Amino acid sequence: MLTSIAKEFRWEMAHRLPFHEAGCRNVHGHGYRMDVELTGEPLKTGMVLDYFDLKSIVDPLILEIDHAFLCDETDSLMRDFLKSSGLKVVYVQFPTTAENIARWFFERLSEIFMPMKNLRHLRIRVSETERTYAEVNGELRVATPESKHFDHQAHMLE
Numbered sequence: 001m002l003t004s005i006a007k008e009f010r011w012e013m014a015h016r017l018p019f020h021e022a023g024c025r026n027v028h029g030h031g032y033r034m035d036v037e038l039t040g041e042p043l044k045t046g047m048v049l050d051y052f053d054l055k056s057i058v059d060p061l062i063l064e065i066d067h068a069f070l071c072d073e074t075d076s077l078m079r080d081f082l083k084s085s086g087l088k089v090v091y092v093q094f095p096t097t098a099e100n101i102a103r104w105f106f107e108r109l110s111e112i113f114m115p116m117k118n119l120r121h122l123r124i125r126v127s128e129t130e131r132t133y134a135e136v137n138g139e140l141r142v143a144t145p146e147s148k149h150f151d152h153q154a155h156m157l158e
């Protein structure tokens with residue numbers, strides 16, 4: 001039976017939204033929270049995925065951005081300021097909204113989870129504050145021509 005598991009991750013990070021007309025254009029930080037939820041068929045072990053393995057997959061991505069400034073590459077003001085600052089900065093090709101951060105994690109994590117055949121669905125929820133979140137979710141098992149062929153054969157045998 002399809003079963004979901006989830007684990008919460010937290011990190012501190014600074015950013016700004018240059019296009020924002022109110023407070024978010026200023027350099028500020030959040031205590032980010034991310035929930036990673038995986039849905040799939042439990043293995044013989046009774047686990048969808050060992051929480052320990054989930055942690056060891058996600059932690060390196062968190063470490064990379066923890067206590068960093070997440071900088072949109074097009075933000076030349078911050079790029080110039082940070083260039084020779086020696087401060088921890090991670091450059092990305094998108095405005096650093098919670099929505100885009102969730103999609104960024106989804107893209108990288110879905111690639112890692114894709115080969116794990118029992119997993120079906122990934123949901124990423126990123127919160128900047130206690131009262132808000134952005135969510136991206138999608139299928140991990142995309143039907144390949146091969147699997148369609150298999151389904152068709154199975155149907156013929158019925």
Ligand SMILES: [Zn+2]
Nearest residue numbers: 024028030128
């Ligand atoms: Zn913010």
